[in-house]
Amino acid sequence: MTPSARLQAAIELVEAIATAAREGGAAADTLIRDYFKQRRYAGSGDRRAVRDLVYRAIRRSGERPPSGRAALLGLAEQDEDLLALFDGSPHGPAPIAAGESGAGAAVVPAWLLPRLDPLVNTEEVPSLLDRAPLDLRVNRLKGDREAAAALLPEARPTPLSPLGLRLPEGSQVENKDAWHSGLVEVQDEGSQLVALACGVAPGQDVIDLCAGAGGKTLALAAEMGNRGRIIASDTDRGRLSRLAPRLARAGVTNVEQSLLNPRAELDALADWRGKADAVLVDAPCSGSGTWRRNPETRWRLDPQRLSRLVELQAYLLDVAVELVRPGGTITYAVCSLLVEEGREQALGFEARCSSFVSEAAAIPGGRSCGPGRLLTPGHDGTDGFFVARWRAPC
Template sequence: MTPAARLSAAIEVMGSILTERRPAADVLRDWGRSHRFAGSGDRAALSSLVYDALRRRASAGWIMGGETPRALVLGTLRLARGLDVEAIAALCDGARFAPEPLSEDERAQLDAASLDDAPAHVRGDYPDWLDASLASVFGEARAEEGMALAERAPLDLRVNTLKGAVDKATQQLSHLDPVPGQWSPLALRIALSADGKAPPVTVEPAYLKGLVEVQDEGSQLAAILAAPPRGGQVLDLCAGGGGKTLALAALMDGAGQLYAYDDDLRRLAPIHERVQRAGAHNVQVRSPRGKGAARAEVLDDLEGRMDLVLVDAPCTGTGTWRRNPDAKWRMRPGALAERVKEQAEILDAAARFVKPGGRLAYITCSLLDEENVDQIRAFVTRHPAFRPIPPAEAVLALGERGIALREAALERPEGLLLTPRRTHTDGFFVALMVREA
């Protein structure tokens, strides 16, 4: 496909995403199936442009005066790709498979391309209805935080110390030019290609043999700050596919007992193969059985026994917008309210497993106070036996890096908030509480 044909395809795909309100990945997959002539390079370039357009949907629509599929893609070429008017016009020449030529209005809009007078939600490329929530967290810096969330996410790996040291992983992946993470001593970061495509790490021997896992550095930090005790009893209550479970297992050096549970069998399904590949022999997966309240009975024997309970709570995912840019435009206020209710219920359920002197770690990949500090404040009101651990104490699990992380992140009495702008990670909120009685 020519660059102009790829541009036409991106406009077509954007039209389907906007009208059908389906995940971008599903629409792109269907497009690929119906256009078998498109090679892997064409599909990668198309995907990159579509995701960039979703990242910059508000700002691209603003400079173009509307959010039609064509306007969004053209505006993205100007804002995200840095193409000037003539370069965009050369792609839109009306030839076979190319978009129609630019109108005079489009030329003028692309030439001006100013966001100077745009409101914060436009400059930050997030939904208008979230502006008040983000303003309560970031104040006047909310647009800048949003802009960082509209950038492409890097590819981060976590070295699995159950299989080898960081130096070993760095050597085995040297052809990918990995660089050490800024905060996590176990992180390696690999640069993306110019079109945003990540190298196929999952076919690398280091991955297949369990030496490395794909995991954002922020997620790694959440597990490190939780500080699972070596030889202790730990419950990962919302284990999902096992990302943090595996990180906890390695931090425990394979000692003690780590229980992994999730109330959704589909989310939990990948964990079995991943645990085996990682060599995490201290992990015991507890799968839910039955329906309703009976599903929790598989954990009854753990009540009051855990040194650490980790709740990686289901959330709106606002901190992962770099990786899932279409999700922010499909998100609705009702979803936030539902998540807040669900998080409170999970926290209440988690409390019964923590022994006196044990800790409860609450983690979200959200930036919103409703899902973060507000949840912690409400929880300790309902459960006065729990006391928040100050972030200044929690970061000591990272040593000297922890001091620098605390300065970079947004510190609240209830926990620490990581963001792409501040820590160059996905957005994560990490709160620790100790049960005093």
């Protein structure tokens, strides 16, 4: 592909990604993969170059751009070499028309900027789009960090999680023996800390209420030494279906899966009312703490969707109240930096359930944030997470 053809491919992809964001379609990585499946002539260098252009344009455009062309033109306005590729050559983009301008640049959509938690100050905002590291969690069921490091000499311990290893940018892990044997699992350091914040112990009965594909379920099982029972539940059949092979590879044997119907979770979990030692509510959220991994998710959010998410989070916390035993714990976590989903959600829970006692999340890193702690890319080098924990009255 010529440089101009690469630019035109990036324009087409950003257009498709923006459309998918508006209409609730596939994620950017999926669209890029499918695009090149249909264009076998593109070599590995072409794919890398186009992907880099696509994500540079996405990261630059805080607001969803009016078109893929506007997004790439905005990027080119700061890059003379890129600007010259709007040359009308075969398979390249048309020349720039008189008065045509590119999409504006921003890290955070304007309507969301005042909704960031006050701890995320102006200086910290650019870090929300830094490139995320590749972190691994060492599976205690299979070995310790020293054993994993011996198999992965290029890895370095993460600064906060006692279970974490960090690989250099561009590393591949799924071809490593440490991964195939189940000794390590890909998991951001922030997610590792959320699992540790639950404070689970061997022999307990634990519910992971929003388990998804099970990353934190696996971490909880390892902390419990495969003793006790974990109910991994979710309303998303597709995500939950990915858990079984991960359990097998990790050697986890104390997890039961439960597919729930939305707004009828307590029907499926009726036998667990008032019995769980610990409930983790890793609630659906804006994902604003993971923009550095998935920057196009900024384009999927609007005030109405955010309002629905905040209402769902409160509902799931109330479900957890019905499931936890007297003296048990509820841990609430969201991969969000928005005040409505973090400290305000936690304060709302305390107003509704004043008999529950707030407990400090015993994790390194983060900053005190209302009843919980806030982990951020700029302060902690992790994905952004709010986490809080409460103990039920006896």
